[in-house]
Amino acid sequence: MAELVVKRYATALFDVATTENKVKQYEEEVADILKALRDTPDFVAVLHNQKVTLEEKVALVEKVFSNQVDGPIVGLLVLLVKKNRQRFLVQVLEAFLEMVKKQAGIIKATVTSAVQLTESQVDTIKVKLEASTNSKIELETIIDTSIIAGLIIRVGDKVVDASIRGKMQTLKKQLSELRLA
Numbered sequence: 001m002a003e004l005v006v007k008r009y010a011t012a013l014f015d016v017a018t019t020e021n022k023v024k025q026y027e028e029e030v031a032d033i034l035k036a037l038r039d040t041p042d043f044v045a046v047l048h049n050q051k052v053t054l055e056e057k058v059a060l061v062e063k064v065f066s067n068q069v070d071g072p073i074v075g076l077l078v079l080l081v082k083k084n085r086q087r088f089l090v091q092v093l094e095a096f097l098e099m100v101k102k103q104a105g106i107i108k109a110t111v112t113s114a115v116q117l118t119e120s121q122v123d124t125i126k127v128k129l130e131a132s133t134n135s136k137i138e139l140e141t142i143i144d145t146s147i148i149a150g151l152i153i154r155v156g157d158k159v160v161d162a163s164i165r166g167k168m169q170t171l172k173k174q175l176s177e178l179r180l181a
Contacts, residue, residue, distance in 0.1 A: 007095060009076060009092040010092050010098075013026070014096055027100045028096060029068070030032050031097065033164040037089070037093075043169075044090075047089070050068060080092065104136070105136055109138070109140055109156075110139070111140050112147060112152040113143060113144075114146075137155075147165045147166070148168075150164050150166070
């Protein structure tokens with residue numbers, strides 16, 4: 001249900017941005033809103049507080065964002081509050097940004113390694129991923145010492161596990177399935 005709600009609102013905002021030819025503007029404004037929401041957790045807490053009335057929440061959203069972002073974005077924020085769906089606010093805005101990236105041919109990828117990768121290693125991985133996907137890659141690096149060594153690369157819903165932990169798990173599975181006569 002939550003995924004459907006998020007997708008519906010994000011798609012509506014994306015459709016408005018596309019129709020009005022303001023995708024880039026909306027992308028920047030939504031990114032600014034997300035940064036503001038992350039930087040001020042008290043604001044989000046007020047939106048979730050049951051003691052604050054719906055009218056007060058709507059007035060707060062309008063006061064904070066009306067002069068900062070385009071009308072349809074404020075309208076979306078107000079609608080989420082009025083429908084008591086403010087808990088999806090961040091997810092909706094993030095989903096909108098993902099739609100913008102997808103339209104621009106940008107794919108998000110993550111590389112998990114046991115140690116910090118050098119800038120040169122990250123650049124090499126990015127170039128190879130862009131060549132293999134024929135898309136622009138937005139690469140995020142994660143350090144996870146539990147993989148022991150190697151890399152885990154995620155591009156969309158595809159995963160390449162070239163970690164020692166992954167190889168050990170595969171070997172363990174193969175050994176457990178091995179039947180001795």
